[in-house]
Amino acid sequence: MPINYYIVLALALFSIGIVGVLTRRNAIIVFMCIELMLNSVNLLLVAFSKMQAAKNAAVTVAGTDGQLFVFFIMVVAAAEVSVGLAIIVMMYRNIHSVDINF
């Protein structure tokens, strides 16, 4: 599969995430669109790692570091979601709304 299909798919997902961040007012949905952007970058990293594995096929570990970067992005995203949702809950408790231009 040519790599530019994967690049265009990841760019489309990233742009949909940006449109969601710019057009929605619910803080939780804005946060979910940020998760969508993170996932599109993950998909692109996996596609590039498989591209590296195809280019130097003699090395068995070619491309594993790209997939480990995806693993670390998932780790950071999990930590970020827990703290971010705690902040949103605190905001809801104080002003009784999750509207971002209150």
Add this chain to the structure above:
Amino acid sequence: MSITQILFWILTVAALFSAIMVVSSKNPVHSVLWLVATFFAISGHYILLNAQFLAIVNIIVYAGAIMVLFLFVIMLMNLNKSAEPIKNRWLQIVGIVSGGCLLLVLVAALRNTEVAKNIAEVNTGDAGLIKNLGKELFTTFVVPFEISSILFLSAMVGAVVIGKKD
């Protein structure tokens, strides 16, 4: 057209459609469920690229844990009534146009690059198998792996401190 290409196009259409539904659905609970569908489509792409470890981790961590956390928060706040105040119509149009402009510029910049001629191998290759990834993770990347445990500990403490009723 081989079966791999057919699966690629089906998964692509599913991912893009459910991503658009995440942005455009009024009810936040529906948004979360469409985002779970997007993550399943992306996991299907990972399986197609033979990155099986990441596919399983994506389903377990993202679709299983993080999205359930989102669902919990939405249901605890009782936000599942679709009474969100919508933005000004002009602001919505400007947001859609600027996102489309970003997509257009990036795709146009991609057209003449060298990297676009390469091939990502699908269906074969053992770079994504858990044996190779585990070996690499516990030799080369062992220090970031241990640091990420400290990151999790600090995130847990931070979430408890922020969420505590004072």
